[in-house]
Amino acid sequence: MSEFINKAIEYFEYPFVRYALIVGVLIALCSSILGVTLVLKRFSFIGDGLSHVAFGGMAIASVLNFTNDMPLTLLFTVIFAIVLLMSGKNAKIKGDAAIAMVSVGSLAIGYLLLNIFNTSGNLSGDVCSTLFGSTSILTLTPTEVYLCVGLSVFVVAVFILLYNRIFAVTFDEDFSKATGTNADFYNFIIAIIIAVIIVLAMNLVGSLLISALVIFPALSAMRIFKSFKSVTVFSAVLSVFCSLLGILTAVFAGTPVGSTIVAVDIVAFIICFAVGKVFGGKR
């Protein structure tokens, strides 16, 4: 045991491990609080779709030889998030189909661009790390960490300030509109926050596994808890815990960070499912 602790202390002396933990916890927190809203609004797959858009944005940024690809990726993802979430019920191409189209389209275009304008020697390695985030979280620069802290504070603050409105709009959009709440505006804000979270989360788990961060904690919490507030709080706590455990395991065992976190999330979901079955029932 003491050997383990010594090893842990040794690891914590490396700044990249500390950065990874800070960023990991923040992303887990942000993605889980909005996950509840997204799952309930039947937008579970928007995380998947937008993460592919973010991949496309990143490909364009790297083709253009940007030193920091975050701003362009963020802009791209925000635009598509707004288009997807705002088009809503009246769109000619509806929800799931629109997400699928945008998702597959940007993935393909992104890969195509990277292939044609090959800027690095190790294309498949780059693509793999963008999609699965294999090592990017361990190579964060201080600037990226500050940016991530800033954006996370923004997301959490907006969520807390708009909590009651987000609840009302999620539960019943028509009622909120009929009593004078500008539901479209709140959907717009939700879209922007989601885009920010997804671009942040790409650093951690890569674009393919972002959906897991958004969906698993929310679904786990919904097995056990019965009010919106308790579901939101528990999913945030659970998500932070799973990410910490996942990152530490990955660092010690040398496994890929993103996949390890998702594996921990899956185990947590199974436990919550069982707990819900045993203690939940019909009361």
Next chain:
Amino acid sequence: MAQLSCKNLALGYDGKIVRDNISFEVNSGDYLCIVGENGSGKSTLMKTILGLFPPISGEIKFGDGLKDKEIGYLPQQTDIQKDFPASVNEIVLSGCISKLSFSPFYSKSEKELADYQIARLGLNSLKNRCYRELSGGQQQRVLLARALCATDKMILLDEPVSGLDPMITMEMYNLIESLNKEGTTVIMVSHDIEAALNYASHILHIGDNVFFGTKKDYLKSEFSKAFTKGIGDIQ
């Protein structure tokens, strides 16, 4: 002056007219039932009154102390709500959303209003229960309490008894009637013509021809005959 008056309304969406030439008035304390067959434009009319769709032409005027966006709305259940993790208290309180203006959180007076409406509709024992675990009738009462939090001047009910069993349906109608007697104006969209004739003071029948008037006039009118299929004789 009427609380709500609609003149020569043409309804529809995406520029397509679903129904036109609708005129009616609702005064404080009225109980108006909107009846008509499926597809006759009842829901569109309701959403137009609520301001969710703009009318294609004609005008909607609010008066007698009632403002736009001051109608308590009891919608039909959506799929999203069926597995929504929320407590009764949270849902009823969300009826106060329009009273927040710029504050991010509910104040004491809004929480008291929610508590009052919860008690008024006999939901005290269910206050902390999860919405998705309640029976259909209980869920409707929760949504009604939420509507009353938004306003108790006028409530608009969209098929409030659909999917409820006969006993609970009776309870629901009696509850709505008692709210009406306590001074809340009621507009109910329904295809339960029998109940409409039992409880309503006014009827708006929309279809190929539009009728608006008191229940008495409606029963006398020729074109109610086909629709009511002799129920009028019972009255």
